[in-house]
Amino acid sequence: MLANFTIVQRILKFKKSDFIILILSFLSFLTANGQNDLPIRIVTTNTILQDIVKNIGGERITSQCLVKAGADAHSFDPSPADLALITSAHLIVINGLHLEDSLKKLITNSGYSGLIVEAASNIPNQLEVTDSYGDNIDPHAWHDLSNGISYVQTITEALIEIDPDGKALYTQLSTLYRDQIRLHHTWAKRLLLPLPKENRYLVTSHQSLQYLANAYGLVIHSIEEINPQHEPDIQSIKELIHFIRKHNIQSIFTESGINRKFTEQVAAEAGIHIGDKLFTDSLAPSGHPADTYLGMFRFNVTRIRRQLHPETF
Template sequence: MRRLLALGLIAGTTGLALPAWADPLRVVTSFSVLTDMVEQVGGEQVEVTSLVGRDSDTHAFSPSPGDARRIAEADLVVFNGLQLEGWMERLIEASSYRGPLVVASRGITPLGGDEAHADDGHVQKGDAHGSHDAEAHGHEDHGHGHDEPSHDHEHEAEGHEGHDHGEMDPHAWLDVTRAQQYVVNIRDGLIEADPGHAETYRRNAAGYLDELAALDEEIHVLMADIPVENRLVVTGHDSFNYFADAYDVRFLSPVGLSTVNEPSAALMARLIDTLEEQQVKALFYENITNPALIEQLAEEAGLPIAGTLYSGALAADGDASTYAGMMRHNATRIHDALAKSAD
């Protein structure tokens, strides 16, 4: 805002017509998935800083004074909501940031804890497709809360101590259709913060939404190629409920919605029994969870580990270093492990 006022003074004294921003819009995001989405929509007009880095765990993140300074200097702040960032409200208050906020998940009906904990093996069921708003792109509340100077902004209960998601699963980006609502909210937040480049943001968002729609169809085709009885995936924690819901796949994990949880010995024993009963074909590492749990399951159940899936953070490089690449990587790894096991 200070830069905008300065530009206005310069334009008024020189008579020059200056662009809306002489420098890229400074955007701070909570984690790397949102960073990529903002970069896809913002293009060269944005400079994005992620508080939680690539291959890093948002659940276990503890903000520093430097993070508060980054937010204080931002022109726009983007975070997930749905209780993912239990530290965000306190961080914004500490920074005294008064600018626009984007709650990227605004407009999405969250899945609750019941979907994430269907039994003692933490089965995430993929048996419903109607829990999100298929017409969410047309909603009028874009989730950037600019009329709320108190920073209440429906922080989605972000004031909870620790990293407990309660009864709400925050990992909505793992369904590409729901992720398109993230893109719409980000687009509208960028337009609010930098209306001079509104057409650029609309054009970039439209192209990105088309790309994601094609990706969603691609994932549906890959999952449909796996026999129904083989569509059971074991990962490090309960992060794939939305993927399960969207693409008709079941997931098992040794821990709940937060990676800071640790499974009991009794739960691990029950899960091993479940793997045998369900004739699970393969296990997967998850990039932000402790690999020891999956390795223990693999050893005790005699199952192969088929690779790494990405849930709460993008990879530092490679094919999972963008959101679209991450989703394609996950779907391809699951398909290759479970479709081949049917041969």
């Protein structure tokens, strides 16, 4: 009797999301035998990864993305529909570098038993950035295109692992795509590295472009730190205004998906403009020049160069 009471108590304590996970686990078990059916179903955590996956997988794959264009990847709250996507996937592609820590737990608990690949797991240039909130790994590694080439390689290997019959296609598309990324990498170096030292300073909304700064010779100060959920304190705003005045910075870049409240506050206090919007954590909506990974890179680099040295652009 006592045992039965405990079971009832446990069931009553079950949250709605636990039931959803239980049902999806069962469905995932039922469909597990169809894993080699085409197209290969891939779920990515953000739109940048989704575009990379599309370029490698061609018509052999379909892709879905959990964090939509313009949404904040640092504070993603999945819906039951997202959980259904996860459990029906053949491959899940995440960034890694702690960007999706909470989501990773959810994927594990969902009953998904396929491969999860961390696209950034083999990048050649990893930044250890310590901010005051303990976010000491900067996850925005895709803004350095030498890392982007590594993302492509890692995702290609994962695709071949789950779908060996597609190896020839994946290898061919991956080679073509990496060639395009290399061209963009060289282009950005030619555009940004020759800038005079005094023209290399800029301010952005949140700390998302350190990889870009490192790879292409810029110095970036940000209003918010790695995770935009943390609000900047008075001391860091003071330091930022000092940086803006010292380097004669004329405007602050805003970012898609990031709250403009602090950007407006700093711009008003420093007496400067709010400048162009950059795309840092997700792609722009379809039809915008920044709606692909390389389109986003071209868009950001062009806007930055135009602001830093308008007279030579």
